[in-house]
Amino acid sequence: MAKKIKYGIIGASGRLGSEVNNVFNESGHELVFQFDIDGEKLTEKPELLIDCSLPDVFEKSIKYQQEYQCPLIVATTGLSSEQLNKLKELGNNYPVVQSFNYSLGIQVMLKLTEVAYEKLKDWDIEIAETHHRFKKDRPSGTAKMIQDIVKDKVVNPISLRLGNVAGDHTIYFGGLGEVISITHSATSRRTFAEGILRSSEFAIEKEKGFYTFHDVVFGR
Amino acid sequence: MAKKIKYGIIGASGRLGSEVNNVFNESGHELVFQFDIDGEKLTEKPELLIDCSLPDVFEKSIKYQQEYQCPLIVATTGLSSEQLNKLKELGNNYPVVQSFNYSLGIQVMLKLTEVAYEKLKDWDIEIAETHHRFKKDRPSGTAKMIQDIVKDKVVNPISLRLGNVAGDHTIYFGGLGEVISITHSATSRRTFAEGILRSSEFAIEKEKGFYTFHDVVFGR
Amino acid sequence: MAKKIKYGIIGASGRLGSEVNNVFNESGHELVFQFDIDGEKLTEKPELLIDCSLPDVFEKSIKYQQEYQCPLIVATTGLSSEQLNKLKELGNNYPVVQSFNYSLGIQVMLKLTEVAYEKLKDWDIEIAETHHRFKKDRPSGTAKMIQDIVKDKVVNPISLRLGNVAGDHTIYFGGLGEVISITHSATSRRTFAEGILRSSEFAIEKEKGFYTFHDVVFGR
């Protein structure tokens, strides 16, 4: 088992923050610092900081990281390129992990897409994603990541909106005589918290460096 | 077993015509008349005529039906509304079966869609169809038939074009907490020939009337 | 909107009981009585009782129903045939609804299976179900309900156990040249609570009678 981490969360009371706390708890790590809408709560100096908040809070997160001089895991979505650059810079002195999607399955799906595409470049390709009816943007950010891998082809991802589906993504490769498809279905938010746990246990062992979740899963 | 039918085919040498001959042969029926690009070949007066040709040949088909005064099964696609009306009129005196799709599975899928829609009117609905890369029109005619059943909702069928897929259709109903889908996959042309056989054995027992393949399958 | 119901729950603090309370709350109904492991809590005499508990508590539920002389909705799974008979008997004097599965989608899937089976009796049939790795029994109770509809055929449902999948069921009909499949995927427990709400709003309008959830959805 990995060594016990005394960690802090920015955005502790949000949906993802709560799930992260559950998963870290079960793994024997200890919450010693939190910051959210109800303010700051410090028990002890954290050895690692997790940011599950919003882009608006970014400056605050950087401030805390500077104060505690520790590794930083960033799960905030919608960061600007300036904010991303700031994180890369920070990676020169501290371990930083950043990703827009901490699901292991999605990382594996992206990898499989890469491997398949290399061999099936002249096959037809289609991408489909299904999400709950409340999702406004189409296609999903993850569908765009898949599309990005097969970017030598013109593929317009197809979007279905159904009930409260958490999120399904499929890429199809069609040849004359056969079809291969790779599908990822999310069934709960817990998977993201586990990706953050894995990233934290990875970062705590590093001296410095800017890493994506892809690096955590596949090495670099 | 149904009684032996001495039948004639218009469009005998086409893809569908050949398949029809195979299936009728295996069922013990006897080809006694055929007409196609190579001309006419008559062994004996047919008891039933099957039209597997093109809209251009329609007048010729009617002429033959008048000559032989027998039931007529029409599988030609792309008929005009005048041509359809002509067939309905003919139904006043002879048994006539007409359909754009003689697949039993598609008829069942349309029926299931009707039954599901009645109970799930307020769920989200999506329709998807997958066909070979050579198919130009989108969505498919069958997708439009499905769309027509749920026409109180705005549903834009989604089209995927992959390799040489014969034809898949899915309708999804999404509620909060569950999704139901109904899928039909065509794997060979033979199914259409079997629908024509079934329609022929149905028509030969009737005195007169204009019927669709839906009537043949579900009664009227 | 349906009229406001003052309802009571037996098994209020369980997973299903809590979900039922949420859904009834949102619909404007009022919880006036509850019984669970923490004891009894009565604000006002309930107009309808919902049993979301376990077979062990059955006698208690009957006692409460006798005390309040009101309609009873039973969602307990694993009832014995004596207990079911007791409920049918109770239906002679009060409205009683009983089902092992209050999902609307499953009811619709069972109906679709019936309709398809009637037309596709001589096609091949397969049934598959997927559930989380913790599910011990196989096949699932719902798979058995599907199997029961096509009972003139020997079909052995196939079981997959994967992660924490809530529950997927598919029935396949395979003919020569085509395959039709009907799939139901559960994505949350809420759907059951909504079926119980629907059954309650149905029962409150009845004088007496023993009903299944199928009767609530499709009438009788």
Added chain:
Amino acid sequence: MAKKIKYGIIGASGRLGSEVNNVFNESGHELVFQFDIDGEKLTEKPELLIDCSLPDVFEKSIKYQQEYQCPLIVATTGLSSEQLNKLKELGNNYPVVQSFNYSLGIQVMLKLTEVAYEKLKDWDIEIAETHHRFKKDRPSGTAKMIQDIVKDKVVNPISLRLGNVAGDHTIYFGGLGEVISITHSATSRRTFAEGILRSSEFAIEKEKGFYTFHDVVFGR
């Protein structure tokens, strides 16, 4: 385009042999020798031999290869281990390609399974295959190849038998919160002929060596 090959076929009149001839023809290669049930037909000395026959004919194939001293592509299924060893030995002096499945898609699917398995070793795994009702053996040989990749886990492939389905294979990986699946669907025999073409164009450029179709696709 690859250079024109003067090729010979053993088992020319079989289903696969005919398909191979079509595909080679379209690619501009020239049939100069054939052997099958109707005997031998030689126009010119072949530069490459393809064996699409049965294990019984194996000795004959080796005899012809020795006579023409050329590369050999073997698509016969059900070879004994002695026969396979004979081919490996032959590879010391000539280019030999041997596989039980020349579908590019299946090769890619096996590769994807390998890549996914490496990252998802502790997820649940299930394998399912669907074939036509006439297929007697279960699971399919391809399902066993997939099973072989994940052999550290106990996985019993699941078999569905439906109508005249050409062949579908799926492997599922289920984690807590997500499921990934990889599916291959065969839609026609042509894909095998294309794998043989690819292997031939590969072998004609080699001096010697025993290769599998995996080597042809992914290199060695």
